[in-house]
Amino acid sequence: MAYANIDKGDGFNCPICLCQFNIPRQLPCAHNICHSCLQSYITTEATKYNELGYIKCPICMQPASPSVKDRPIREWASLFPVNALLESMLPAKANADRMCDSCSSENVSALAEGFCAVCKEAMCTDCLKFHRRQKMTKRHVIVSVEEFDGNPQNVMKLGQDLYCLQHEGEYVKFYCKDHKVAGCGTCFFHNHNTCSSRIDLKNEVPALLREINPDEILSDMEKIESHLQAFMKINESSICNFESDVNKITDLISQIRRKINSLLDALENGLKTEGNRIYKEENIRIQEENHKCLSLMHAVQTSRVLFKTVNQYGSEMQKFIMVERMQPQLQSYLNLVREKFEMTDRLIVKVELVPQIESILSLSAAELGKIVPKRSSNVLSSCILKSPAPRVRKPAKDCQIERVDVIDLCPASNGRYYSGVTFIPGDRVLVADSCNKQCILLSSSFQFICNHILNVPPIDICQIGGLEVAVLLPNAIQILSVNGGMISRVRTITTNWTYHGIAANGTGNMAVTGYSRHGMGCWILMSTEGKVKASYDYAYLYGLYNYIAFNNANTRVYVSVYEQNSMYCFDMNGRNLYTYCDESLSGPQGVTVDRDDNIYIAGYGSNNIHQLSPDGSALQVITNGVPTGPCAISFCKVQDMFIITNFNNCKLSINKLK
Incomplete structure (x- = not known):
């Protein structure tokens, strides 16, 4: 097919379950999550989110409100749009029958007959009939599954990514230079009404695209992936080194066993037990860290593949909107990676022994020695993370x-x-x-x-x-x-x-x-x-x-x-x-x-x-x-x-x- 050269080896895994996407739902922050994962996530935090009226994206923690807030919380997952572009690129979709998204979210299997370009969902015959009868949706553009056919180029022709992620059915039309964000008319009426640098995107997209470099953003995403892979390798190496350090305890004990054999047996058992306990705890901690890294890496990969596809096949408007959406994600990814590398360390095991071995026979096994965990920071290249270029400063008075x-x-109260x-x-x-x-x-x-x-x-x-x-x-x-x-x-x-x-x-x-x-x-x-x-x-x-x-x-x-x-x-x-x-x-x-x-x-x-x-x-x-x-x-x-x-x-x- 025309999109066969697009990289399908990665970028198609949900950052929550780490498996291939199944009905990817797109949040307003542009992160994508499986419908079932999103449903479970919302249900787990149902009480808190029901009070707030919104959820927090599990990747970037940004607020995400459903399009219809007065619906029961159990229905919120279905209110976030399906990412048709991402779904069309899934390897399993190429040769598979397309199923109705509305029915699938209710665990019902039904073949799709059409696709709504506004709701961004595939629908079966019954759902299409209902869709055309509703006053709010009867004017929506419906295309056949054959026309849609899972080709990213065809999907992009539908212009799904031109719609605002905050307000259903509204197109992105404006760009605020003050806040560096694009949005629909409703966004700008409520959030940017007083901003001084508002631009109508109808005629300004080519000029704005010249100010940014999509290839550089794509390169930065690839660098973030490599940094996350390096972080996981550091953790894996840390486990190996830690295991080696624990094994050295036996060698140390063997050197002094001839003189204090009776106490040394007790010491060996005690230190090994403590070392293994710490090893298990450290192993669990690092596995959890690697799971978080893998989750973040899948999110980055998804963003990269989407960006690459839009950059290759999209219109200038689509490229600009994708760039505008990806730039906050890119900064978020950089911050998270920088934070992880700042926190990366290695647990070193050493044994503290009493200074005078001659007095060892008077000591109990517990007094003889103990495990002393100590972390050492990893030495990383100064260029591993991108830093802002230095700026030529004016004199302060100028x-x-x-x-x-x-x-x-929040509102002030009591003069506080x-x-x-x-x-x-x-x-x-x-x-x-x-x-x-x-x-x-x-x-x-x-x-x-x-x-x-x-x-x-x-x-x-x-x-x-x-x-x-x-x-x-x-x-x-x-x-x-x-x-x-x-x-x-x-x-x-x-x-x-x-x-x-x-x-x-x-x-x-x-x-x-x-x-x-x-x-x-x-x-x-x-x-x-x-x-x-x-x-x-x-x-x-x-x-x-x-x-x-x-x-x-x-x-x-x-x-x-x-x-x-x-x-x-x-x-x-x-x-x-x-x-x-x-x-x-x-x-x-x-x-x-x-x-x-x-x-x-x-x-x-x-x-x-x-x-x-x-x-x-x-x-x-x-x-x-x-x-x-x-x-x-x-x-x-x-x-x-x-x-x-x-x-x-x-x-x-x-x-x-x-």
């Missing part, structure tokens, strides 16, 4: 600020607000929600992923290294781990101090501001385990809202003092290097630095952001894009983007340096 978006996650915000690996965002006593995790596109409930309102938040963050509470610091789409508590550090602000330098140290035991304002240097290394008391630091930040070299800290209308710079010995104050800065709160060590201070009372050079010289006062009552501020140094929270409501202002 930089302009552009507001990108305003995110409103988002008290802290920080970027974490993958350009994701974690918000300290004082209003609802929780932390909120957002994707790199600022979409809700999950939340973590706290017992008290959080005060501030910062990343401390890797996937761990520190959440500042009134009299404690709670360390959380952000792994994929899950947030879990690691440990809690409690003290007698009252805290105000927190920062970390990525080298195992944190700095906090608060009240000391002497009733004075202070800033404290401590380890991420809670060990205090230094405490510096100053009467002028006494206040209600003191935020703190490190410079990039970890040689200075910056402390804002609300009551003093000032920002103080200290070295790591507590010496005040300089103080910044200006008549246009009132009620300073959040403080942060960019990748060039320029300092940004949020003026709550003055409704502005003060930008300083590293030596404290004023560069500019920023008012454009700054919300009323700016509070916490956090900088993403990879994208030259910063987020500002608002003291008066629960909104996030997203800004970029130009």
Whole structure:
């Protein structure tokens, strides 16, 4: 057939069951899942999703709403469209009779007689009759199965991929340059009505396609697949090495068996038992990791094959829409792969023995030695993951600020607000929600992923290294781990101090501001385990809202003092290097630095952001894009983007340096 050169060796497996797709349903995020897998997934989480009114894609965790929300949750899987292009490319479909999708979803077998280009489903004679009688569907375009015949080129002529994935039956017509997303008229009326850069795609697709490179995206997807395969090989090698390490225990025991034979037998049994237990646990953990990798790889393969097909046979409009849909997936895949490689390690087994063998006869078997698991990071090539190209920076005083978006996650109440915000690996965002006593995790596109409930309102938040963050509470610091789409508590550090602000330098140290035991304002240097290394008391630091930040070299800290209308710079010995104050800065709160060590201070009372050079010289006062009552501020140094929270409501202002 005409499409015989398309790669069918992979890309056709469901990322959930890892088997060939059976009625692939397409979610609004463009990921594909078997109908039965999607049904099981929805049923398992039925109570939670029924309350939310939407599900989360099991691959990227993006919200996915059914086209008709008032239907029972048991019917939701059938409301997501069948991906006709993907289904037509399945190897089993080439020589098989096409079955009715509607009947198949009810476990009924019936030969298909036609295909609806709007509903994207094959239908039997009875379903077609019913379809033509319904007022809402009687105008839908129906083609015969013979015309459809499973050829991707014929499927693409139906234009299924030109329909909006969010709103059934509506065509993609517009593109928003502000948010880099395409959609139908309904999408733009509800979500992009105030955006300044909206484009009618009717005449602009060729120009937009020239700005992107479909071949480069396809190449990046292939690289992600190879990275995932490399990750699984690392895990498999880790198991082999671990097994080898465990076997070395026997050799060690044999060397000393002649002197302490009676105790050595007990030691050997104990160590082998412990080693095998850890081996089994590690084996299970790595198999689970590999299963996740395989699931993600199948999703990438599916995206790649679809992209390759559209790129080969699709119209320019189809290519553009596919590119637009794949770019967020590509960034999501890169973030997930980067996260996995950051977490990849190897478990090394060593035996700790008592220093004086002569005294061994006086020891019990349990005292003789024990298994000590230790992980070592894998050394990976610096080019294994794609990083943004370096940008030529303008002098800070010449930089302009552009507001990108305003995110409103929940209504404010009782005067509370988002008290802290920080970027974490993958350009994701974690918000300290004082209003609802929780932390909120957002994707790199600022979409809700999950939340973590706290017992008290959080005060501030910062990343401390890797996937761990520190959440500042009134009299404690709670360390959380952000792994994929899950947030879990690691440990809690409690003290007698009252805290105000927190920062970390990525080298195992944190700095906090608060009240000391002497009733004075202070800033404290401590380890991420809670060990205090230094405490510096100053009467002028006494206040209600003191935020703190490190410079990039970890040689200075910056402390804002609300009551003093000032920002103080200290070295790591507590010496005040300089103080910044200006008549246009009132009620300073959040403080942060960019990748060039320029300092940004949020003026709550003055409704502005003060930008300083590293030596404290004023560069500019920023008012454009700054919300009323700016509070916490956090900088993403990879994208030259910063987020500002608002003291008066629960909104996030997203800004970029130009």
